[in-house]
Amino acid sequence: MNEKHISSQFDADLRGISALVLEMGGLAESQTAQAMYALTNFSVETADQVLVLEDRVNAMEVEIDLELQRIIAMRQPTAGDLRLLIAVTKASANLERVGDEAARIARTVRRLVTTGVSSRMRLPVSELVYGADLAIAQLRRALDSFARMDAEQAVEVLKHDDQIDREFDGLLRKLITYMMEDPRTISSCIDLVFVAKAIERIGDHGKNLAEAVIYVVKGTDVRHTSVAEVENVVR
Amino acid sequence: MNSLQASISGLQVALPAASKTSASTEPSGPVKLSATDVKVRYGSNEALHGVTVDIRCNEVVAFIGPSGCGKSTFLRCFNRMNDTVPSARVTGAIMLDGKDIYDPGVDVVLLRAQVGMVFQKPNPFPKSIFENVAYGPRLHGLASTRGQLDEIVESSLRRAGLWNEVKDRLDAPGTGLSGGQQQRLCIARAIAVSPDVILMDEPCSALDPIATGIIEELISELKANYTIIIVTHNMQQAARVAQRTAFFHLGNLVEVGPTTQIFMNPKQKQTEDYVTGRYG
Numbered sequence: 001m002n003e004k005h006i007s008s009q010f011d012a013d014l015r016g017i018s019a020l021v022l023e024m025g026g027l028a029e030s031q032t033a034q035a036m037y038a039l040t041n042f043s044v045e046t047a048d049q050v051l052v053l054e055d056r057v058n059a060m061e062v063e064i065d066l067e068l069q070r071i072i073a074m075r076q077p078t079a080g081d082l083r084l085l086i087a088v089t090k091a092s093a094n095l096e097r098v099g100d101e102a103a104r105i106a107r108t109v110r111r112l113v114t115t116g117v118s119s120r121m122r123l124p125v126s127e128l129v130y131g132a133d134l135a136i137a138q139l140r141r142a143l144d145s146f147a148r149m150d151a152e153q154a155v156e157v158l159k160h161d162d163q164i165d166r167e168f169d170g171l172l173r174k175l176i177t178y179m180m181e182d183p184r185t186i187s188s189c190i191d192l193v194f195v196a197k198a199i200e201r202i203g204d205h206g207k208n209l210a211e212a213v214i215y216v217v218k219g220t221d222v223r224h225t226s227v228a229e230v231e232n233v234v235r
Numbered sequence: 236m237n238s239l240q241a242s243i244s245g246l247q248v249a250l251p252a253a254s255k256t257s258a259s260t261e262p263s264g265p266v267k268l269s270a271t272d273v274k275v276r277y278g279s280n281e282a283l284h285g286v287t288v289d290i291r292c293n294e295v296v297a298f299i300g301p302s303g304c305g306k307s308t309f310l311r312c313f314n315r316m317n318d319t320v321p322s323a324r325v326t327g328a329i330m331l332d333g334k335d336i337y338d339p340g341v342d343v344v345l346l347r348a349q350v351g352m353v354f355q356k357p358n359p360f361p362k363s364i365f366e367n368v369a370y371g372p373r374l375h376g377l378a379s380t381r382g383q384l385d386e387i388v389e390s391s392l393r394r395a396g397l398w399n400e401v402k403d404r405l406d407a408p409g410t411g412l413s414g415g416q417q418q419r420l421c422i423a424r425a426i427a428v429s430p431d432v433i434l435m436d437e438p439c440s441a442l443d444p445i446a447t448g449i450i451e452e453l454i455s456e457l458k459a460n461y462t463i464i465i466v467t468h469n470m471q472q473a474a475r476v477a478q479r480t481a482f483f484h485l486g487n488l489v490e491v492g493p494t495t496q497i498f499m500n501p502k503q504k505q506t507e508d509y510v511t512g513r514y515g
Contacts (some may be wrong), residue, residue, distance in 0.1 A: 005512045077473055078498045078510045221502035 010065065013071050014084065017064065018146075021091045024060040025055055025143040025209075029136060032202055036132045038109045039125050042118040050106035055134045057099035064092040083219060086204075087212035094205040094212075098139065101198040108191050117188050124189075127174050128196055131167040135199045138164065138206035145210055150187065151217040151234045157210035158227050164203035171196045173201035264291040265490050266333075266509060267462045268313060269431060273327035275308050275317060282308050285327065288481060290432075295463045297473035297494070300483035301514060306466045309483070310434050313464065315343055316348040331432070348375055351425030355437040357417035359409030359424070362368050364401050367409040367420055368392060373426040387427055394460075395423035415446025422453065426461075433445045433457065435465040439472065470510055474498050482506045 005011050031053045038046035068089055071077065077085055112118045138157055143151035172193065179189045214222050214234060222230045236399055268290040275283040275427070283305040290296055298306035308317070315336060317323040329336050336346055348371065360367050368388045371377075378384040388405070392398040397419040401412070407419050418438060435454075440446040454463060454476045467473050473480050474494060481491040490497065490506045501507045508514050 003508070003513050006514065007512060010512065022378075078470075079501055079507045081511050082499065 010075055011069075013075070014081065017067050017071065017085070017088055020060065020064050020067065021088055021095070022143060022147055024064065024092060024095045024138070025059060025146070026100040027057050027060065028102070029139055030145070031057065031099055032105075032132070032136050032139065035102040035105035035109070036129065036136075038106055040129060042109065042113050042125075044110055044113050047106040047109040047113075047151065050102055054099050054103040054106075057096060061092045061096040064088065080216065080219075083216045087146075087216045090212045094208045098202050098205045101201050104198050105195050108195055111189065112188060121182075121185055123185065123192065124174065124178055125192065127171055128192065128199065129163060131171060131196065132199050134160070134164050134167060135203040135206065138203045139209075142206040142209040142213070145213045149213065149217055151214050154164050154210035154213040154217075155227075155231055155234050158207055158222075158230055159202060161207045164200055168196055168200040255292045266290070267292045267331070268464075269328075269330045270312070271328045271330075273309065273312055273317075273325065273329060275305070275312065275326075277320070278322040282486055283312075284486045285506075288488060288491055290462060290464060292462055293458050293459050293460075294479060295465060296491075297476045297477035297480045298464065298466045298483060299468070299470055299473050299480055300489075300509065302468070303485075304483040305486040306483045307436055307483075309488075310436055310466050313434055314347050314352055314431065316347075316352065318343065335403060345375075348428040349430055350432045350434060351428065351430035352434045352436065353418070353421050353425055353438045355440050357414060357421050357441065358418050359412070359420050361408070361410060363406045364392075364409050364412070364420060365405040368423050370428045371424060376430055377428065391427040392420075393424040393431060394426050394457070395419045396449065397423055411454075413446070415449060417443050418442060418446070419453065420449060422450075426457075430461065432462045432464070435463065437466055437468060440468070447472070470498075482509060484509070 031050050034046050034053070035050045037043065040048060057101075068085055072085060075081075112123070117123070138160060139152060142157045144150070145157065151227055174190045175196070179186045208223075211221075211223050214220065214230065218233055220233050222233055259382060266289045269288075271274075271287050272285045273283060273287070274281060274285050279432045286305075287308055287396050296359075298310060300306050311317045311394055312325055313331075313336075315324055325337070335341075336350075360370060362370065365388055368391050372384060375471060378387055387432065389402075391397060392401060397416060400419075401407070402417060409417065418441075422433070422438075439450050441452065451472065454465065465473075465476065477494050479491060480494045480497045482489045482497065482503075484505055490501060490503045492502070496502075497506060498510055501510060
């Protein structure tokens with residue numbers, strides 16, 4: 001996929017749209033990291049920055065899809081080029097959803113702070129940090145694999161997906177214990193459950209991106225197959 | 236059990252059986268033409284290096300590849316048109332319905348009726364529309380009465396999608412038609428002698444997009460009754476009309492497979508490079 005088309009403009013188009021995906025990925029990663037910072041520090045200011053980024057991420061999804069349509073109409077891409085463009089459309093959809101999840105976290109932070117909840121009680125937000133770091137690492141690994149079209153690195157993302165699911169389950173148990181110990185925290189702990197779910201979803205979107213990379217490189221759709229089967233495909 | 240549980244337990248969900256994509260199915264009809272290790276030399280230059288491929292009944296196969304790759308040379312083997320080139324030597328075996336077309340006992344004129352050909356530049360005879368189509372059947376004795384000849388001409392022109400446009404001027408010269416109409420007249424001419432196979436060598440290269448579209452639509456209809464091999468340098472045309480596509484490069488058959496596979500996930504890197512426009 002590194003070799004040039006006869007049409008240098010076609011090459012430029014494909015490089016351009018891949019760059020847009022990576023830029024969008026960077027924004028989504030940033031949003032997530034900032035949302036977690038906002039949560040652990042109860043910072044409304046940072047939460048607002050996340051919501052500003054949200055607009056940019058949404059605009060990029062529209063821009064990427066428009067460019068995609070143009071390339072498909074003008075170039076009638078086939079084989080690897082076509083698979084790349086299909087992966088681009090999946091990437092932009094998944095990254096936009098990452099943005100949505102990060103925005104959800106930010107809005108929760110705003111609510112917890114502006115209603116005074118966060119100053120009235122001790123909320124176990126630090127329990128969520130480890131899971132969030134895992135999810136952000138997954139996203140970064142997936143975006144790296146997209147940048148380099150590296151199927152092996154993409155498989156690593158799939159292998160780590162279970163870890164995030166287990167972390168979420170553990171978090172749920174901790175929050176239930178918290179709620180049982182102090183029923184006054186129930187309402188805000190439920191908010192935190194939704195935050196934990198958002199983090200888990202971000203990890204899932206990273207996984208979807210990795211599956212798209214394997215599709216581009218190997219020509220095989222590995223969605224809904226086991227990790228062992230995917231490793232066979234990539235080997 | 237509450238009413239919700241009752242309705243769920245009563246629900247029967249039929250899941251669709253997983254279907255194989257068309258990209259993975261191989262054609263299954265009987266073999267019409269087969270080529271085994273076919274080589275063609277022009278003088279001392281070997282232009283085609285040992286091609287082996289089967290063409291099945293009622294399929295459309297496209298030969299694609301860059302200029303000079305041997306696709307037209309190979310096409311011309313199937314009706315022995317290479318015999319007309321003094322320096323050409325063909326080796327290997329080509330079978331039509333299991334019989335060797337290069338067997339000394341084969342009547343080449345009859346072969347060329349059975350395996351018809353349509354060329355890049357429409358080449359109607361300098362005769363009337365009617366005579367263009369009637370010439371072949373008359374020559375081969377396919378009609379014993381004027382009535383039968385009329386029927387053959389009409390049916391051929393109908394099958395070529397031209398009848399309605401020319402039925403009121405069958406005596407007009409064939410060369411007076413538009414490019415697209417002339418090409419359909421040539422197709423009618425080929426059909427009139429009841430071929431089994433129609434070879435098409437870049438039949439739309441000289442035509443505008445609308446005429447091209449009409450001919451491509453015609454090819455889709457014709458495959459019900461004929462086996463068609465089409466050489467084309469327009470890859471999207473191959474994608475539109477052919478069930479299988481064969482990619483040639485420098486005299487070699489690099490890859491042959493279902494058209495969807497060639498264009499979605501080709502096995503050979505050379506094929507991928509060509510269909511994506513990285514050739515060169």
